[in-house]
Amino acid sequence: MFFVDTLEFEGLGNRSYLAGGSDAAVVVDPPRDIDQVMAAAARRGVRIAFVAETHVHNDYVTGGLELARLTGARYLVPAAAHVSFERTPVADGDTVTVDEGLALRALATPGHTPHHTSYALTEGGRGVAVFTGGSLLIGTVGRPDLVEPRLTEQLARAQHASAHRLADELDDEVPVLPTHGFGSFCSSSQAEGDATTIGRERETNDALTLDVDTFVTRMLAGLEDVPAYYAHMAPANAAGPAPVDLTPPRRADAEEIASRLAAGEWVVDLRSRTAFAEGHVAGSFNFEGEGKLATYLAWLIPWGRPVTLLAEDPEQLAAAQRELTRVGIDRPGAAATGDPAGWIREGERLASFPRARFADLADVRERGDDVVVLDVRRGSERAGGRIDGSVHIPIHELYGRVGDVPPGTVWVHCAGGMRAAIAASLLDAAGRDVVAVDDGFDAATEAGLTLTRPDGAD
Structure with missing residues (x-):
């Protein structure tokens, strides 16, 4: 009897998997901190025989190389991936035996990257799960624009074909187990739900319900900004990440x-x-x-x-x-x-700034106070409605653009409060008078603030 354990990493919006039988297992797309993966295997009482990467990751540093080194597992990496370390290259159709009656078959599913590979887990020759990495996700697919701008449309079309390949080759009841899609910016849009199957995706996923031209146009139009640190992840993974040191850092007074x-x-x-x-x-x-x-x-x-x-x-x-x-x-x-x-040193004082709700912002505007309203949401969020007269600087641009914020007391908001708090701290550190709006954006309308929408209607 096989098992599949899911390891969730909510901060990055990703998942890794431990799957196996009574004696041996495979780890798919492991995190950098591999101690928890090894602990999961120990709880199951299984040996990690294989470590499999679906692709060279753009959004996090893998622990795959170190996990394979420590456990003696074979490190499965797509053959077309350009890496600088010894591994077992896998190509379309390659199959390895994980445990008695349990096998892992490589399926070439380019799109998220040119070399992207999914892995079908089979028991007695029957598909029981598919690890789809950044290919077919829950209600969406992995974004195709992280490798090379000139390849984006080509990879988007490949994503469509890869999704259809998975749907054609696997039964409807096969669980789809992606790495991305739970908040990761590697997803072309955010997943809805926590679990899915090939059959459900066949009915609901744009990659499987739309023709290729419509799918590509729609997906490319909806892609979000790429986190700046992504530029450093793939090179680190291709070079072979070093082991991590999680000992406590030195103490600072x-x-x-x-x-x-x-x-x-x-x-x-x-x-x-x-x-x-x-x-x-x-x-x-x-x-x-x-x-x-x-x-x-x-x-x-x-x-x-x-x-x-x-x-x-x-x-x-x-x-x-x-x-x-x-x-x-x-x-x-x-x-x-x-x-x-x-x-803080003796004689110094802690700094502080006020927090508020959208209702408070409505009050100060009603009084006629001259304040700056700064929206730090992404452009796609702002397109759905924005506070009339607000200034827009996405949070990821603010550190380098603090000087672009108009003079005056800055009331900064996002969609829920977390990014507004980051922004408020950046502005406060720069010496600006700031108020952090810690509120859900829906409350802006409830507070009576005028919203401007894309069609110009209030």
Whole structure:
């Protein structure tokens, strides 16, 4: 009897899988921090015989090479992927035996990358699951624009063909187990739902319900911005990532924190946006440890800039450190935990700024106060409705464009509050008077704020 265990990584919006039988297993698209994968195998009492990559990943650093080294597993990597390490190259149709009666068959499914490969798990010759990586996702497909702009349309058409190949070759009841689609920007649109099958995708997925020209036009029109750190992920994966070091970083006292800030390094406060707004080290930035820490910190920080982490406790610090290794931010320069009063030098005071709701913004506008409303959502979100008179700078552009924000008190908002908190911390560190709107965007209409929509109608 086979099993499939799912390992979820909510911060990056990805999944990895451990699948096998009574004695041996395969790991598909493992994370950088492989200790939890090995623990999952130990709980099952199985040997990791194979590690399989669906593609050279663009959104995270893989732990596949190190996992294969430590376990002695064969490392399956698509033959057409250009990598600099020893592996077992797999081509379309190649099959390996995972355990008695359980096999893994490679299916060439180009589109997300030219070499992308899915893997069908078969038991007694019958398909029981398919690991689709960045090919067929839940209600969508992986984006085709991360490799080379000149290949984007070609790869989009390949995605359509690959989705049809999977649907043609696999039975309706076969579970589809993708790596991307749970918040990852590697997905061409966000997945709806938590699980799916070939049959369900056949009925609902644009790649399987639309003709190729309509599908390609629609998908390319809806692609979001690409996180800046993606440029560093594929080269790291192709070169062969080094093992991670998750030992605690060196401790920083108030003097060192001040010194690092003065040197232009990033000091990142992992506490909740509520706690940060109430009191924080002046000049520090707020990226909540419970939010999409790795995605947004890696997206905004100048690549290679040293980072010092401030956390409530060692557990929060350790979780953040683990998350950041997944995107190649391997070792914080230093860290501090505990009471933020201990993070500033004697005689200094913690900085703070107010938080508010959209109803509060409506009130100040009603009074005629001259305030700047800054929208840090993505362009696609803003196209669905924006506050009349607001300024738009997406969060991933704000660090380099703080000078573009008009003078005055800045009321900054996003769709829910997390990105607004990041933006407020960037503006506060730059010396601006800021109010962080911590509210759902639907509340803007309820508060009576005038929204402008794409058709010009209020």
